[in-house]
Amino acid sequence: MRALLGLYDPADTTDWGPIRAAQMNAGSQLALFMLAANVVGASLIVLNFAALVPLWKLASWGALVGAVGVAVAFRRLAVRHRTERTATLGDVRDTVLDGLALGAVWSIAPLLFGANADAQAASGMWIILSILMAASSVAMAALPLATIMFLVVLGGANAVAISLIHSPALGAASLLFTLLLVFACTARGKALVVIRANEIALAERDETVSLLLREFEDKAADWLWETDAQRRVMRANPRFAVSLGVDPMAINGMPFLQVLAGPAWESGNFASGLRGLAESLKKREPFRDILIPVFVDGEERWWELTGSPRFNEDGSFIGFRGVGSDVTEARESANKISRMARYDTLTGLPNRLLINESLAVAMSEADRWNTRCAFMMIDLDRFKAVNDTLGHPVGDRLLMRVSERLKQLMSANDIIGRLGGDEFAVVVRDASDAAAVERLARTIIDVLSAPYDVDNHTLYIGASVGLAFGPRDGRTAEMLIRSADLALYRSKDAGGGLFHAYEPQLHVEAEERRVLEIALRGAIENDQLHLLYQPVVQAGTGALMGFEALLRWTHPEFGPISPAKFVPLAEDARLIAAIGEWVLRRACMEAAGWDDPIRIAVNVSPEQLHNANFAAFVARALKESGLHPSRLELEVTESVFMREGTAAIQTLEAILDMGVRLSLDDFGTGYSSLGYLSRTRFSSIKIDRSFVQGASKGQKEAIAIIRAVVALADSLGMATTAEGVETEDEHRLIQALGCTKVQGYYFGRPLPVTEARALATRDSDSGIAQVA
Template sequence: MTSQTTSQFAKPRIDVRALLGLYDPADTTDWGPIRAAQLNAGSQLAMFMLAANLVGAALITLNFAQLVPHWQLAGWSALVAAAGLMVAFRRLAARHRTERTATLKDVRDTMLDGVLLGTAWSIAPLLFGSQADAGAMLGLWAVLAVLIAASAGAMAALPFATIIFMTLVGGSAAALSALKLSPVLGAAWLLFTALLIIGCFSRGKALVVIRANEIAINERDETVSLLLREFEDKAADWLWEIDAQRRVSRANPRFAVSLGVDPMVINGMPFLQVLAGPAWDSGNFAPGLRDIAEKLKRREPFRDLLLPVIVDGDERWWEMTGSPRYSEDGSFCGFRGVMSDVTEARESQSKISRMARYDSLTGLPNRLLINETLAMAMSEAAKWNSRCAFMMIDLDRFKAVNDTLGHPVGDRLLMRVSERLRQLMSAKEMIGRLGGDEFAVVVRDATDSGAVERLAHTIIDVLSQPYEVDQHTLYIGASVGVAVGPRDGRTAEMLIRSADLALYRSKDAGGGVYHAYEPELHVQAEERRVLEMALRAALEKDEFHLMYQPVVQAGTGALMGFEALLRWTHPEFGNVSPAKFVPLAEEARLIAPIGEWVLRNACIEAARWDDPIRIAVNVSPEQLHNVEFAAFVASALRESGLHPDRLELEVTESVFMREGTAAVQTLEKILDLGVRLSLDDFGTGYSSLGYLSRTRFSSIKVDRSFVQGASKGNKEAIAIIRAVVALADSLGMATTAEGVETEDEHRMIQALGCSKVQGYYFGRPLPVVEARGLATRDSFGTTVAA
């Protein structure tokens, strides 16, 4: 409010009605003290105006004593005296009540004073003027002119009451002059009265402006005083001053008390000794004190220098600013400055810095501190012509823990992992968490490459040990990628990129292994980037096509159906292997639109085949976790006209690894359409009978790795195939053996009880035209085998 008031009256804009006391303006100005100032100014001259009225009445009485009956003069004089006394006593009586503030009514009441006095004085020219000669007329004008002028000057603080008084008196004098002498003289009186009114109003306005500015200044001074008192009471800032010999010449008492020194004896003490405290005798000074001493010695100004100070055995941090002082003749007088206790601010800043650089879950350094530490390690390696290393760690199978047991268990597992990693670190390494299930190790000295490799293997072995979390025994693993600087990267960013490529290779190898960066990895990464860009445009450019591999009955060789296999032919890269682009499509989240294209086109083609030849289509977990996928399958069947019983969707066990998803519900909706389901690659992953109980599968596919193993006499492979066949028979499911390439393998599969066979022995994946031709035959023999 102080700033608003000050700015308002810096360029006065006083409302005329408010000045006259006609209304209370709705602005930010407090008019109560201003009105009080108006009333007090009027009361201060109340006795003067009373005397002026009495003297003026006496002069008029003497002037007309020989011309007007005495009783008229006596009556008029008594009226003027009574009015003057009444106005004077009213203003003096209200003075104590309006000393600090006054209401609008208080100002309005003074208008009655002006009416009363003006009426009393206006009687004189109207009553006595007709009986006056030239000399008496001049005397009357002189008294009235002096009285009006005195009122305009003395009573300008109450402009409305004064203007009423002057208007009545001046108007009566003008009327007398115009009627008895000449209109010109009457007009002169009106002009004289108008000028006095204008002057009275201007002076009254100036007085109000002055008072308003005084109020604003007082408010500002009070505010500043309050702030200063609060500052002195609560602030941790002190003024200090030293002489040319660096002795304390003037110091705030709080400064002395804060140091535990008697305020009475601190003046005259050496300034540096006061700051050093107990360390003064030992000479073990803080670097900040040495910096201050150097600045004082060189007579250089300084700002925001930090200094640790021991106060009552506790370390406090002070921030000091100072500048040299010189006398008028230019001689050096000493220093003057201010110091602040910034201990709390420094502690808060330290906490904020720690929060910004440490992981809230594990307490390990986070990505920011890891990057800073790596940059420092690389700088040191370049300085001393040595090596540093950066190691990236990714947990294997951690996502399955999160999906099956929930994120709280996953978080507690991450804490156990961080504890194990922290115990493996020496003074040369720093372990941190990048985020999620990724960790990193900065090896400051990697001159011994064998030690780095041993550390990587140790990390994998230690993290692969079982964990007991919330009564769950959990098994995870770790994959590690390592890059050595500056060989594998000249900057921290390049080294992290190299380690990430090495980690990617470890994950591609199945996890649980360690790989060091090789230049070929960068070439492969660039190839993957270019391939991904081409893959994103492949669907729009119609570069995909389908091949169809026959599936036959194991005993008779009759054609049962085809499996639709996706192929990609790029104009520059040629035929790209599915083993290369399908994982890339899954990683880039392109598998869903590509899978929909495959399903739609496979259904359209199968609708042209003879009944009951079926079409099998692989479906990714990403598609099944989409709640709209069942509706898409129904749409594809409806648009193609294919009977649902002729469509078989092949899913893998990985679709069941995510709990709390819509995959099982989606499969149930697909089964309700009449579509068949096949469990692909059974036995190669996390095989469990629970998967078979969750969904109504019509067949189980035996992976080609077991077929190849059984053909070589591998007892485990043979036992697995027999177990799968027995399991399928007991559940009323068919079994399909993949990868049958020779007649011996075919006979073996028949002997083991598989009901359907698929492989190169019966035919390679065929173009659409050849597959369409085979689909019209009644049987499929070995005569067309590759």
């Protein structure tokens, strides 16, 4: 209400400037009308009191009313141009002076002239004033503050005069009439303001819509279309026709589907989207975003159509109306994004996502037609060495060459893709001929194993393949991929360069590995691991030299588990470091209680030696146990030296500097490079049991290797230990060949800790052969 009266501007988002301008303009438009009303009203009052009041008084009052009326009218007309579009709060407030001035001059009539009036003159005066007040409350309601001031002043004077001349009751009635006019003026003023505010909002909205329509017209992105009840084009929109490249008049009356089908209308070879559109038109149901191909000047474009049925007032169907958009560019962008999401950026081959989708389709088709499909996993052999030695750019170019060779091997029945890294995959849609699929696997291995010329480098790599047939080896794409992956692991474990088909046993082994890995993770905490100690004796006298600590695992449910199973599993699962530390700590604590100088030998995994903190752990284990470093012997294999650029050599040197002895285990079974012996200070070489058994059978090669190793060790100041001696004849042969130490079942099986402790504390002069 205060905002309406012009007392303050509300702190909302509405712009009151145009609204107040409308108030001022309404007052300006009726300024002359109100001036005429004042002049006519004053003239009627003069005539009404001409016989009762002196003429000079009436003339003076009439002149005053005319002067004030003229002044008010000119004031309102003077601000018309300034307040045409916007007006301030002060402009509206200033009109209160107009109302007060007019009310004051008009109140003279009842107060001054009413006292001398008879009943007829008084009635005439009150009728004239009532009409003037009523007219003002309606005509000048746009400026409610000024009008209310006019009504209050004049109505109050009129009520006072009536109360004094006639009765207070009639004065109260006059005052009530004045209040009703005030309320009426306020209500009408509010209605006018609301109407103007809505007009302003609609104008702004129309302007916004016009801008949007203009923008659509400029971009020519959308158009309207309309059909009659027979689905013929009617009132063809010019932009719709231009988009088709035809004259609007030429397509009026043509079937809508014929216009969209173009050349395909005669052949009947319609796109699926057009068939869906025809079905919606036939059923007279609304549709949205139907995508159809349209040929414009021989070029394929893609349109998106939306439409709704139209009905007349009687409910009869009269056709369709809708909008269309050319979404060719958006579709091309979507296709490009989809390709980027489904194709490998380096090789251009389908990536893992598309391979999975293709395999799912192949599985569905195989299930539908009761046939078979196949899936191959391909892993490159020795590819990591190329990346490590020549760098990733060369590796990337090599992968591109690999993909080119694979593409040449594929037929329409096959899909080749890159899963990532150096892994590829092949989906064979129809694998009814299993022999042909296996020939393809062998061909892939042979082709990929041929040398490559990349950046003046001749590179040799190989490939391993895992093969699985669906649905035999998996009812879903995920299961089939897993089966092929298991077969690939079998190929890699066999040395690479091979292919293996999935067998159910592979899944059993994988599940067993999974269960064992879970159990192995809690083996230390659950006290399931323990050590056995196998004696190592002097070859000539049989005197006890020490023990080799052998790890064993007894599971409460699965029973004893072979180290051949759980040690490789521990290495793959990155558990070997924690287990190895437990073994070393436990062996050192036990050996510290044996008679000096009996030693303890502990096998160390390459993963432990590649850890830069391993030397510090060895030192801590020796300190905590109190074992002298010379009584600890660590056994390592040649695989420690196969990884270049690691800290293994530095770790071994740090351990040797403590006084710990070092033994090279399983010498002769690996690469057996003599360079390994020069890399660090070994104290002994262990000869694998396979050579001992071969020598006992008279194999010349095994005997020659043992002699060569013994001679090499003697020249380097190293001892030799023969493993796996199980008979007296083998013992004599090994002794004759010059081996320094011997271990095997002939001298003693791996012993529990109590038996090993009892044996170690006996007189060192007693021979082990006599007590075994």
